[in-house]
Every structure is written in C-alpha cells, then in structure tokens.
Amino acid sequence: MSLKAIALGLLATSALVGAAVAQDQIKIGVSIPAATHGFMGGLNWHAAEAEKRLEAANPNIDIIIVTADGPADQASDLEDLVSVHQIQALVVLPFESEPLTEPVRAVADTGAFITVVDRGLTDPSIQDVYVSGNNTEMGVNSAEYMKTRLGEGDNIVILRGIPTVLDTERFDAFMGAIEGSGINVLDNKFANWNRDDGFEVMQDFLARFPDIDGVWAQDDDITLGVVEAIKQAGRESEMFVVGGAGMKEIVKGVMDGDALVPVDVLYPPAQIATAMDVTVNHFISNGPVTGSYILGSPLITQENAEQFYFPDSPF
Amino acid sequence: MSVSTHEAAKPVKGLRIDFKTLGPLLALVLLVILGYSLNPAFLNEGNVTNILTRSAFIGIIAVGATFVITAGGIDLSVGSMAAFIAGVMIIVMNWAVGSMGASIWTVLIGVGCSLILGVGAGFINGFLTTKAKIEAFIVTLGTMGIYRSLVTYFADGGTLSLASGARDIYRPVYYDSFLRIPIPVWVFIFVAIIGWVLMNRTAFGRYCMAIGSNEHVARYSAIKVDRVRTATFVLQGLCVSLATIIYVPRLGSASSATGVLWELEAIAAVIIGGTMLKGGFGRIGGTVIGALILTAIGNILNLTEIISNYLNGAVQGVIIVAAVYLQRGSLRTRRKKAE
Numbered sequence: 334m335s336l337k338a339i340a341l342g343l344l345a346t347s348a349l350v351g352a353a354v355a356q357d358q359i360k361i362g363v364s365i366p367a368a369t370h371g372f373m374g375g376l377n378w379h380a381a382e383a384e385k386r387l388e389a390a391n392p393n394i395d396i397i398i399v400t401a402d403g404p405a406d407q408a409s410d411l412e413d414l415v416s417v418h419q420i421q422a423l424v425v426l427p428f429e430s431e432p433l434t435e436p437v438r439a440v441a442d443t444g445a446f447i448t449v450v451d452r453g454l455t456d457p458s459i460q461d462v463y464v465s466g467n468n469t470e471m472g473v474n475s476a477e478y479m480k481t482r483l484g485e486g487d488n489i490v491i492l493r494g495i496p497t498v499l500d501t502e503r504f505d506a507f508m509g510a511i512e513g514s515g516i517n518v519l520d521n522k523f524a525n526w527n528r529d530d531g532f533e534v535m536q537d538f539l540a541r542f543p544d545i546d547g548v549w550a551q552d553d554d555i556t557l558g559v560v561e562a563i564k565q566a567g568r569e570s571e572m573f574v575v576g577g578a579g580m581k582e583i584v585k586g587v588m589d590g591d592a593l594v595p596v597d598v599l600y601p602p603a604q605i606a607t608a609m610d611v612t613v614n615h616f617i618s619n620g621p622v623t624g625s626y627i628l629g630s631p632l633i634t635q636e637n638a639e640q641f642y643f644p645d646s647p648f
Numbered sequence: 649m650s651v652s653t654h655e656a657a658k659p660v661k662g663l664r665i666d667f668k669t670l671g672p673l674l675a676l677v678l679l680v681i682l683g684y685s686l687n688p689a690f691l692n693e694g695n696v697t698n699i700l701t702r703s704a705f706i707g708i709i710a711v712g713a714t715f716v717i718t719a720g721g722i723d724l725s726v727g728s729m730a731a732f733i734a735g736v737m738i739i740v741m742n743w744a745v746g747s748m749g750a751s752i753w754t755v756l757i758g759v760g761c762s763l764i765l766g767v768g769a770g771f772i773n774g775f776l777t778t779k780a781k782i783e784a785f786i787v788t789l790g791t792m793g794i795y796r797s798l799v800t801y802f803a804d805g806g807t808l809s810l811a812s813g814a815r816d817i818y819r820p821v822y823y824d825s826f827l828r829i830p831i832p833v834w835v836f837i838f839v840a841i842i843g844w845v846l847m848n849r850t851a852f853g854r855y856c857m858a859i860g861s862n863e864h865v866a867r868y869s870a871i872k873v874d875r876v877r878t879a880t881f882v883l884q885g886l887c888v889s890l891a892t893i894i895y896v897p898r899l900g901s902a903s904s905a906t907g908v909l910w911e912l913e914a915i916a917a918v919i920i921g922g923t924m925l926k927g928g929f930g931r932i933g934g935t936v937i938g939a940l941i942l943t944a945i946g947n948i949l950n951l952t953e954i955i956s957n958y959l960n961g962a963v964q965g966v967i968i969v970a971a972v973y974l975q976r977g978s979l980r981t982r983r984k985k986a987e
Contacts, residue, residue, distance in 0.1 A: 367800075367805075368800060368804070368805020368806070368904075370805075370903065370904060370905050371805075371806050371807055371903060371905075373805060374803070374804060374805025374806035374807075375805075375806065377805050378804070378805070378806075493957075496957070496958055520953055521957070522950055522957060523957055523960070526905075527903075527905040527908075528807075528899050528901060528903075528905075529898075529899065529905075529906070532898065532899060533698075533702060533946070533947075533950070534950055536698050537695075537698070537947055537950035537951055538950070539694075540689055540692060540694050540695040540698060540951070541687060541689050541950075541951050554807075554903075554905075557899065557901070558899060561898070561899055565823060566694075582809070646806075647803065647804040647805055647806025647807070648805075648806045648807075
C-alpha cells in the first residue's frame with residue numbers, strides 16, 4: 334500500500350519533471366503484485382531496496398515500481414508504464430500467466446526490454462530475461478534433508494500450500510525424491526500458506542497420528558503455525574519441521590540452532606532484486622544478459638544462515 | 649417469517665417446533681457419527697477440545713452476527729475487523745513492552761484497546777447504516793476493505809508479531825484450561841449465554857426481531873429503530889473484539905491473511921443455526937451449533953484420507969446446504985400440516 338503511494342507519487346513527480354528529464358535517462362518499470370501476504374511483502378521490500386541501491390549507483394537510471402491488486406489492475410499498470418512513463422525496460426512478476434501474456438507482449442512491441450520474474454508467460458518468446466526460483470529443487474532439497482535425518486519405517490506428514498501449479502511442482506518433486514527411502518508419508522493436507530491453517534491442520538495430524546518423526550511444511554508461515562501446534566501437544570522432542578522460503582524469524586531460529594526447525598529451504602523473495610540488477614546491467618554492462626536465470630533453492634543451515642538473514646525486511 | 653406467527657404457533661404445535669429447533673442439533677449429531685466412523689480419533693478428548701476451542705472464534709463472532717441479521721442487517725466487515733484489531737493490539741502491546749517492560753498491564757492495555765476498537769468500529773458501521781442511510785451490505789463491504797488494507801499497511805505487507813515478553817504472559821489466555829475446559833471455550837459459553845438472555849428474555853431481543861420482520865411497523869410501535877440497529881452493530885463489534893482477544897495469544901501474530909472469510913463463516917453459522925437471513929427471527933442456540941458444525945467439518949476432512957483434498961470445499965458446501973435443509977425441510981412439512 335505504501336509502495337503504491339510511492340509509485341503514485343513518483344508518477345506525479347515524473348509527470349511534472351518529465352519535460353526536464355535529460356534525453357539519456359533510462360526508465361525501467363517494475364510491476365509486481367501488492368504486498369498482500371508475507372512472501373509478497375518481502376518481495377515488495379526487496380524491490381524498494383533494489384530501487385534505492387540501483388538509482389544511487391546509476392544516476393541515469395530511473396526505476397518506477399507499481400503494485401497491482403489483481404491481473405486486470407496489473408494490465409492497466411502496464412499500459413500506464415508505457416503511455417505515461419515511456420519505459421525502455423519492464424520487470425514484471427505476472428499475477429497470473431495467461432491473462433498477462435498479451436499485455437506484456439504489447440509492452441514488448443513498443444521495443445522495451447522485458448524481464449519476467451517467477452511466473453512464466455504462456456509465450457516465453459516475449460521475454461528477454463527470465464528470473465525464477467526453483468520449485469522442483471525446493472521439493473528435492475527438502476526431501477534430501479528428510480532422508481539424512483530419517484530412514485526405513487519413519488513417518489512424516491506434509492502440509493501443502495494452495496492447490497496451484499507451483500504447489501504441485503514442489504509436492505511431486507518431494508514425493509519423487511522421497512520414494513524408495515522407506516519413509517512413510519502418512520498424509521498431506523492443504524494449509525493455504527498461512528499460520529492459522531498450519532496450526533489447525535497440524536493439530537489434526539497430531540490428534541490422528543501417535544507417531545510422527547518429521548513434518549514437511551514447505552512454507553515458513555505454515556511452519557510457524559505447525560510449531561505452535563506441536564508445542565501445545567508437548568511433542569517437540571519427537572519430531573522436526575522443514576519449512577521453506579526464508580522468512581527472517583525462521584532463518585534466525587536456524588541460526589540460533591532451533592532443534593524443532595533445524596533448517597529452512599530458500600525460495601527467495603529477493604529474486605525481484607536479481608531481476609532488476611540483470612535488467613539494469615542490460616543498459617550499463619558490456620556483457621550479454623539475455624537468457625534464463627533459475628535461482629537455486631539451497632538448504633539454509635546453522636552454518637550458512639547468516640547470508641540469508643535480512644532483519645529489516647518485513648518477511 | 650415474522651415474530652408474531654412464530655410465537656403464536658408455539659403453544660399449538662409445540663412438538664413440531666421442537667423438531668425444528670432440533671434440526672441443527674440433528675445435523676451436528678449426524679456429523680459426529682460420521683466423524684467417529686471415519687476415524688475414532690475424532691472423539692478423543694484432545695480432538696474434541698481442539699474443535700471446541702477453534703469454534704470459539706467463529707462462534708463468538710456469530711453470536712454478534714445473529715443480532716445484526718435478526719434486526720435485518722448484515723455485517724461483512726467482521727473478518728477484516730478482527731485482523732485490524734489484532735494488528736493494532738499487537739502494535740500497542742509492543743509499544744507498551746518497549747516503554748515500560750512486559751507485565752500483566754501490557755496485556756490489559758491490549759485488551760482495553762481491543763474493546764475500544766471493537767465497539768468503535770461497530771458504532772461506525774451502525775451509524776453509517778442508520779444515520780447516513782446506506783445499506784448495511786455496502787457500508788460493511790466498504791469497512792471490510794478499509795480494515796483489511798489498514799492491517800496490510802501497518803504490517804508493511806508482512807506480519808505483525810507480538811514481542812516475546814508479552815507473548816509469554818498472554819499465551820495462557822488461549823492455551824490454559826479451567827476445570828479441564830480451555831479458556832476460549834469458557835469465553836464462548838459466557839458470550840452465548842449472555843447472547844441467549846439478550847435475545848430471548850429482554851426487550852432488546854424482541855425489538856431486534858420486530859425490526860427485522862417489519863421495520864415500518866416497528867417504527868410505528870415507538871421502537872427506536874435506529875438506536876436498536878446501531879446497538880446490534882456495536883454488539884457485533886464487541887463480539888469481534890472478544891474473539892480477537894482470545895485469538896491473538898494463539899499465534900501472537902496478525903497479517904493480511906488473518907480472519908479471511910470469517911464473515912462468511914459467521915454468517916453461515918448463523919443461518920445453519922436457524923436464524924433467517926432476511927431478519928425477523930434469531931436463534932442463539934442454533935448459532936452455537938452452527939459454529940460447531942462448521943468447525944467439525946474442517947476437522948473431519950483433516951482426519952480422513954478417503955476424500956480428495958481438492959474436494960474439501962465441495963464437501964463443506966454439501967454439508968452446509970444439507971444442514972440448512974434439515975431445518976427448512978422440517979419447516980415446510982410443518983406449514984403443509986398447518987394448512
């Protein structure tokens with residue numbers, strides 16, 4: 334919301350000073366979903382941080398961040414970025430792949446450089462750069478960690494996100510990697526990427542299964558709910574929880590050696606900053622930048638947690 | 649369904665009215681049998697406690713909603729209002745911890761702040777509905793968006809978390825029990841009893857039903873319609889505030905995802921319980937059962953593997969409609985017999 338205000342402010346000021354702006358000013362539009370939940374809050378924060386850093390380092394770069402509440406809103410934002418700001422490049426995290434493919438194509442047709450983040454368009458030929466986290470690797474790395482701690486006959490439960498392609502990719506990759514290890518997956522339920530549902534689903538798992546050795550929560554918000562439910566049942570010593578994303582509270586816990594949540598698996602909200610860096614480099618670097626950048630989903634352990642810890646980020 | 653017909657019908661056809669009252673209860677009993685047959689763990693003490701404690705949030709809010717709906721209004725803002733109050737409570741308590749350390753006073757300040765906000769927010773809804781003459785649906789749709797945005801704004805898009813000092817002091821309010829019954833359940837019981845007395849044994853309850861069944865007649869009968877209507881919204885705000893007071897110690901956090909769709913769950917609980925959506929007739933006991941039914945459905949789905957995860961919403965939908973049918977279906981037979 335505050336970003337939107339900043340964006341609006343920028344829009345107003347840039348309209349005022351538009352005529353005075355020098356000819357070689359490069360305008361880069363950044364269109365992302367509004368901060369309606371933890372992960373997007375972090376993503377918005379990292380976008381604003383990257384804007385400050387890049388504009389300070391490159392006086393001829395002007396970055397305009399706009400946030401949208403839905404696909405239709407985002408399509409209008411893209412039109413404004415072209416007609417009002419006449420951007421030379423666009424960094425876009427599409428709300429949904431299909432409805433935004435044509436609006437992004439329209440921006441590309443004006444000759445702008447296109448960087449797509451996280452959710453791919455249905456026609457990848459539109460984009461010059463693609464930056465994304467890796468859901469498959471996230472699932473695999475979570476399963477690999479489970480296998481180092483558990484073995485034949487041990488039981489785990491899984492809390493999933495919201496039924497989406499992204500969630501299915503993580504889940505299928507995890508199940509594929511866990512297969513043959515002898516670890517039993519007792520059941521999986523959707524916890525909708527939020528703490529309350531994580532708490533309730535875990536309470537029910539605890540009521541239903543007397544023997545649980547590990548929990549794959551695959552998301553840090555869900556993890557926080559799960560942890561409360563386990564503490565309420567007084568079963569902290571029986572199991573451990575593996576989350577995902579890289580929320581600061583969880584990373585801090587990993588850093589401090591929390592036995593209940595010993596590791597986390599990264600799915601970085603900071604990927605928007607990577608995308609903005611690459612896009613700026615297209616204008617200032619002599620090296621080629623086009624192509625796909627699939628970021629790793631490394632295991633965050635006590636040893637390396639420091640580098641993933643952003644105490645000022647809201648997420 | 650007006651008050652007068654209902655009350656007039658009572659002495660003559662007592663038995664059938666009993667059946668109608670028992671409709672939601674019957675649905676709950678069937679659901680319990682279903683839950684137990686799918687997984688005997690359903691009736692374990694721990695699981696029953698979980699269901700009762702969880703249903704407290706929606707249940708308490710739904711008791712307030714029963715008054716609003718009975719008086720012919722609707723409040724869509726309760727979920728956002730809960731998130732907003734939870735957010736402000738956390739900010740205020742964190743501030744209190746920072747300036748004077750964590751003590752029981754921190755929590756009391758938070759609770760006081762919650763009550764003031766709840767009553768205030770309810771009053772705003774009521775005032776705009778009665779004095780500004782805007783439909784309750786639109787007023788509360790507006791405030792719903794406002795509160796939701798405000799909590800997102802306060803949290804900077806992330807999550808507001810209660811400082812751990814205050815957390816430790818506040819935590820027992822959700823997790824502790826008195827006479828083996830968790831404190832949230834006691835609050836729920838207390839609110840339900842007060843609600844029942846207000847609805848069935850006071851002039852205020854009768855005014856609500858009168859206004860809901862015919863506002864003009866109520867006005868001509870010298871009932872202060874605007875005042876009573878506003879009071880129902882204030883009562884609703886108070887209930888939201890109480891629900892939030894027991895919600896915050898659970899996870900010690902609030903975000904834009906807090907309380908999403910609680911308004912629909914609360915309205916569903918009210919209607920499952922036998923209150924008329926168009927107003928004129930309210931039933932607190934039914935609302936309590938409605939809240940238990942809704943919570944039990946979610947719990948049963950988590951305790952079984954036989955239903956695909958993707959169909960959870962469908963199962964909930966079928967059970968909600970069936971529960972209301974049990975009650976309306978018996979209503980229809982009663983009417984036919986009366987003719």
